Amino acid sequence: xxxxxxxxxxxxxxxxxxxxxxxxxxxxxxxxxxxxxxxxxxxxxxxxxxxxxxxxxxxxxxxxxxxxxxxxxxxxxxxxxxxxxxxxxxxxxxxxxxxxxxxxxxxxxxxxxxxxxxxxxxxxxxxxxxxxxxxxxxxxxxxxxxxxxxxxxxxxxxxxxxxxxxxxxxxxxxxxxxxxxxxxxxxxxxxxxxxxxxxxxxxxxxxxxxxxxxxxxxxxxxxxxxxxxxxxxxxxxxxx
Numbered sequence: 001x002x003x004x005x006x007x008x009x010x011x012x013x014x015x016x017x018x019x020x021x022x023x024x025x026x027x028x029x030x031x032x033x034x035x036x037x038x039x040x041x042x043x044x045x046x047x048x049x050x051x052x053x054x055x056x057x058x059x060x061x062x063x064x065x066x067x068x069x070x071x072x073x074x075x076x077x078x079x080x081x082x083x084x085x086x087x088x089x090x091x092x093x094x095x096x097x098x099x100x101x102x103x104x105x106x107x108x109x110x111x112x113x114x115x116x117x118x119x120x121x122x123x124x125x126x127x128x129x130x131x132x133x134x135x136x137x138x139x140x141x142x143x144x145x146x147x148x149x150x151x152x153x154x155x156x157x158x159x160x161x162x163x164x165x166x167x168x169x170x171x172x173x174x175x176x177x178x179x180x181x182x183x184x185x186x187x188x189x190x191x192x193x194x195x196x197x198x199x200x201x202x203x204x205x206x207x208x209x210x211x212x213x214x215x216x217x218x219x220x221x222x223x224x225x226x227x228x229x230x231x232x233x234x235x236x237x238x239x240x
Contacts, residue, residue: 053238060231063224080214081125083142083150088127090141097137099128102153103214105176112169113219118196119167119184121204124213126151128176153179164199 080088084101091098099105103124108116117124129135129152142150153159158178164185166172172180186199196204 049238053235056231056235056238060228060235063228063231081122081149083147084125084127086145086147087138087141087150093141094129094134094137097130097134099130099155099175101214102126102128102176102179103218104128105173106180107171107173109219109222113213115167115189116170117213118189119170119187120180121196123151123183126153126179128153128155128179130154131156155179159183 080101087098088101101124102120103116105128106116127150129138131154135152135154138150138152153176155175155178159182161182164181164183166177166181167184167187170180188197190196194205198204
């Protein structure tokens, strides 16, 4: 009887041990499966993050290259009328009597830059000068250099006739405001960006717009200067 009791105890212990081992095996299998799932999720997340980082790298590289190209065009005054560029190259001979182009005194962003160029037309290349005496001096240079058509806007005499009204969407510095108001007062731009109706009723149909005039170029440069720091910060966070 004692042997049978001991045997039963041993069998019971063996069953308990087997049950424990089975439970441990099941737990180990579940833990291993959990690790495999976590590993797969980690690899998938790393792949997504790598793709995101590469996308950010491409975007930063594209915008940086675009900014460099626009800065080179701005530095070389590409897109400015030849006579205007020639006069600005002689600017040091006139001291502060040449105030820059009309475009230099207009701040426009996004679509407003295109609107300003559309309304102003060739006047966007006009040069603001101090007074009639400056005009006389520049005329002497112009006769010698023969650079082509040049538009001068003397600020002290200002425009003659009705003062006009500027487009409220344009931000114009006070020194240029009278001329801008006189030149575009009452003008309306076509919604397709290809024409202007002047205050006198004349319709000016414009050709295909150039890739970038000075105002649009500066507006795009400002946008890029605003975008790149935040984009670079996102890229740095993605890399870390």
